[in-house]
Amino acid sequence: METHNEHHLAGQFCDAILQIEDVQIPIHRIILSNCSSYFHALFVHQITTDKVFHITCVSPDIMQIILGFIYTGSVTVTKDNVHELMVAADMLNIIGIIQACSSFISEHLCLQSCVGIWQFTGICPSSELRCKAFHYIMAHFEQVINFKEYLQLSVLDLTDILGKDELNVKNERTVFDVILRWIAHIPNERKQHIAVLLSQVRLAKISIEYIENNVVTNELVKFNPECQEIVNLSLRIMLSLTKRIPKPLKSCLSDSPARPRLPHSVIWVSGGKKESYASRDIEVYDHLVDRWIYIRDKLKDPRAYHGTVFLDGYVYFVGGSKLMESLDSVVRLDLRTHTWQEMMYMHYRRCSLSLTLLNGFIYALGGFDGYVSLNTAERYCPETNQWTLIAPMIKGRRSASCTTLDGKIYICGGLARCNSRRTAECYDPETNQWTLINRMGNHRSEHRVVAYNNQIYAIGGLRNIHTLKSVETYMPETNTWSDLCPMCIPRRNFCLEVIEDQFYVVGGSNFRTKSYHAEVYDPHTNSWFSISDSNMSYDGMSSCVVSGIPNMVDFAFPRDALPRF
Numbered sequence: 001m002e003t004h005n006e007h008h009l010a011g012q013f014c015d016a017i018l019q020i021e022d023v024q025i026p027i028h029r030i031i032l033s034n035c036s037s038y039f040h041a042l043f044v045h046q047i048t049t050d051k052v053f054h055i056t057c058v059s060p061d062i063m064q065i066i067l068g069f070i071y072t073g074s075v076t077v078t079k080d081n082v083h084e085l086m087v088a089a090d091m092l093n094i095i096g097i098i099q100a101c102s103s104f105i106s107e108h109l110c111l112q113s114c115v116g117i118w119q120f121t122g123i124c125p126s127s128e129l130r131c132k133a134f135h136y137i138m139a140h141f142e143q144v145i146n147f148k149e150y151l152q153l154s155v156l157d158l159t160d161i162l163g164k165d166e167l168n169v170k171n172e173r174t175v176f177d178v179i180l181r182w183i184a185h186i187p188n189e190r191k192q193h194i195a196v197l198l199s200q201v202r203l204a205k206i207s208i209e210y211i212e213n214n215v216v217t218n219e220l221v222k223f224n225p226e227c228q229e230i231v232n233l234s235l236r237i238m239l240s241l242t243k244r245i246p247k248p249l250k251s252c253l254s255d256s257p258a259r260p261r262l263p264h265s266v267i268w269v270s271g272g273k274k275e276s277y278a279s280r281d282i283e284v285y286d287h288l289v290d291r292w293i294y295i296r297d298k299l300k301d302p303r304a305y306h307g308t309v310f311l312d313g314y315v316y317f318v319g320g321s322k323l324m325e326s327l328d329s330v331v332r333l334d335l336r337t338h339t340w341q342e343m344m345y346m347h348y349r350r351c352s353l354s355l356t357l358l359n360g361f362i363y364a365l366g367g368f369d370g371y372v373s374l375n376t377a378e379r380y381c382p383e384t385n386q387w388t389l390i391a392p393m394i395k396g397r398r399s400a401s402c403t404t405l406d407g408k409i410y411i412c413g414g415l416a417r418c419n420s421r422r423t424a425e426c427y428d429p430e431t432n433q434w435t436l437i438n439r440m441g442n443h444r445s446e447h448r449v450v451a452y453n454n455q456i457y458a459i460g461g462l463r464n465i466h467t468l469k470s471v472e473t474y475m476p477e478t479n480t481w482s483d484l485c486p487m488c489i490p491r492r493n494f495c496l497e498v499i500e501d502q503f504y505v506v507g508g509s510n511f512r513t514k515s516y517h518a519e520v521y522d523p524h525t526n527s528w529f530s531i532s533d534s535n536m537s538y539d540g541m542s543s544c545v546v547s548g549i550p551n552m553v554d555f556a557f558p559r560d561a562l563p564r565f
């Protein structure tokens with residue numbers, strides 16, 4: 001390859017010339033033919049006596065970059081040349097450059113650029129890049145619309161975006177507002193599209209008051225018969241759900257204004273001790289429809305009292321126990337391919353460990369190795385697939401719970417021999433040091449903690465032989481704990497996750513009975529309310545939140561299985 005490039009630069013043994021505008025470049029036809037079907041066809045079918053081949057629609061500078069790749073196998077892609085280079089490479093069918101440009105653009109996807117990149121891939125086909133850009137728009141839609149680039153979308157493109165179940169919006173009012181802003185950008189040209197766009201809004205997911213005060217009264221909607229029909233159907237569905245009128249005729253759910261979108265995040269609950277053995281089950285909670293569902297993926301190996309985290313498209317399952325044996329093994333599930341991978345073992349066997357994420361690393365803390373409660377701690381680097389020991393904790397802790405806040409790790413409670421602890425400590429990765437913080441108000445083990453709104457919440461658990469339903473919160477600024485509204489029922493060894501400012505609690509037991517009851521805490525009102533019961537309730541289950549994956553449809557409750565209206 002290096003020799004070929006030297007011949008090219010020196011103009012040696014060249015058998016043809018590329019004419020680009022007023023620039024002539026000597027080339028070797030056999031080398032270009034081997035790299036590009038375009039050049040192969042050009043040299044075979046174009047008859048020329050002077051061996052000069054004219055190339056249009058490509059600038060001399062871009063052609064020099066392309067020839068550099070053909071002769072050396074390397075290319076430098078920059079933000080200044082990437083679009084022109086990719087268009088030229090697509091025309092000339094230079095696959096390596098197309099892939100290099102796609103990778104460069106993917107790495108620079110952002111809120112301001114994603115719409116333009118998605119539109120660009122419609123001109124210059126790259127299915128992988130187009131999918132990435134579209135998923136980025138879906139996942140970050142409420143931030144993307146803060147930039148004016150979305151106002152340049154065609155009605156077909158905007159309809160395509162708004163109609164997708166994958167669109168991540170907390171409230172359908174946002175979708176209606178987006179439509180009005182898009183039309184207002186060029187009102188005379190775009191107001192004719194109000195009906196087709198309004199049909200993509202899940203109006204039955206908005207309050208009746210909002211529809212009556214903001215949708216029905218809108219000038220574009222008020223005088224459009226198609227829009228009036230869409231609104232009336234939505235109101236009829238909403239009223240039927242409150243049993244104030246008979247249900248409307250059944251319609252296709254895919255066209256229904258009551259069809260829920262797919263969640264951006266779901267809760268995974270896995271494993272646990274089922275009678276005398278560990279489970280392989282995985283159950284997912286879809287909060288948008290208040291439904292639990294078993295997914296087709298099962299744990300690679302049965303586990304209980306393990307830790308689970310979601311990171312970069314993978315769910316990691318760490319440590320735990322199997323048939324009374326503490327585990328040091330780690331496996332992960334690739335959510336895109338539904339395949340399992342065995343990862344590097346931990347330095348210690350850890351059952352009833354505490355697991356958390358910080359700065360892209362997985363931290364495994366404490367636990368039980370089959371003999372003693374551990375104070376050792378280690379962290380895992382996904383890029384190197386290696387575990388590294390960090391400073392040990394001040395106290396040995398099994399059945400404790402940890403979380404992260406402001407770049408630090410907080411671990412609270414746990415068992416010391418047979419007694420529950422009140423102590424808590426904080427780890428600073430910059431200094432690799434643990435520091436004791438103020439004690440909790442209650443002794444807790446087999447409980448859960450979570451960080452939210454600059455506070456640490458400690459919930460439920462076990463105080464020696466008493467199962468707790470109490471909740472307390474820690475303020476790092478004042479180093480103090482305060483009591484909050486307790487859970488509806490006491491529980492230990494349960495799962496706790498946060499989605500959209502709500503705390504979801506599921507499973508666990510109170511010694512006498514296992515709990516299928518699930519409940520939610522609203523930190524803004526300091527109150528609890530019940531949700532649908534789960535199907536699983538095993539001791540030692542583990543949970544995590546899976547967010548922002550392109551194939552969320554594989555793990556959400558099937559929309560077509562929901563009741564039709």
